[in-house]
Amino acid sequence: MPWLWGATVLVLGIGLAWGLAFSPPDWQQGETVRIMYVHVPMAWLAMGGYTGLVIASLMSLIWRHPLADLAAREMSPVGAAATALCLATGSLWGKPMWGTWWVWDARLTSVLILFFLWLGHAALVRAFDDPERGARAGAILALVGAVNVPIIKFSVDWWNTLHQPASVTRLAAPGLHVDILYPLLTCALGFTLLFTALILARTRSAVMERRIRGLELASARRHEAARA
Template identity: 80%
Template sequence: MDTANLPPLAASLLPRGGSLHRFANPGRFLRLSGRVLPWLTAAALAVLAVGLPWALIFSPPDWQQGETVRLLYIHVPMAWLAMGGYVGLAIGSVLALVWRHPLADLACRELSPVGAAATALCLATGSLWGKPMWGTWWVWDARLTSVLVLFFLWLGHAALVRAFDDTERGARMGAILALIGAVNLPVVKFSVDWWNTLHQPASVTRINAPGLHVDILYPLLVCGLGFTLAFAALVLARTRAAVMERRIRALQLAAARRAEAG
């Protein structure tokens, strides 16, 4: 097939040989993801089927917070995914800008709506949790404000990559925004240490003495694993669908141009 007249991104999504495309070939990605995705989805459902009932029904209430502590099992994994997902977005943006990896562009494009949803859930559950604990739905606390900035960065990336008719230009602009926004991640992580905030400091990541009892810590970790697997499965499924859609469009464009030439 003659790909000389195709747009660069469309041409890159057609099957090609050579070592340069060994790890960026969409056909290879579709075959691999087709084998991985069912297992990843099944693992996510199985872990959540254990973790959510354990956390929301069978785990004990906190001695101080009572039943409101159950928001922890959603809020904390969503916070992890909001930050961890953005690290993935920044890495994918580097791959897209430096190595012009076409799958990195697509993965970042499909990652940002999922990351925005996780961050929105983090903010919503935090607000619900803050009302009985702090007596207010929202304060301009350093941690809350930096997570809100992170949410806007997710939304900005999702909008920017879709704002241009030239998909490659949109991908470049989105990648630049993602890398600039990565400076907010240390602020989110260390805000409770750098400033005097209402938000409690880290409880799970203290290796010497976690601040949570094991009856709460273990179901939280299981929920965190389950939500992480579900997050990865959703992003993989969205990226797989985007690759197939782009390949279909590229093939249609090539067929139309052959018909015009014939």
């Protein structure tokens, strides 16, 4: 964890400084393009993180691995925060570019649904007194919601939307100049490290909490047996 946090601070610090202070403005978007250095990584993490949630849910349902349950439980608040930042920064970008804070097109609506899926999972896994029941219910919700991820990805190709198509991950050459592309990729790596560090830290805390509860329960049972 110390090495991971150190790498996170270093890479994210370089990426944000590079993108927000030293990269040139876009010829069309002007200074507004700097919102992209947060918005695009958050969008990638929202979808990539949900894919990780689906994998953890499969491990939970198939192999009943308790660590997968804990990882999924701690992943959903972080994923919801990333998706909320994606929506908020997208609105900040949309106002000067589109003239409106929000439009109900396929890309924006499907990302909003993803946000509600993250929130639903976070609430559902904590809604039961039995952690295993909550984990199972959350895993089923995550798997059902997995159909939304390809809809988000390909919505700009399947439907006529305001949102522009992919400009970084397309098969042809990226549609961004290297002066913008490189700091964007650096920010994406930094935010990915931050996302990973937060999930690992939360999962480790959850493991320690469960161990403490187990020790307290065992101690209480020993006291009851001694009294009997």
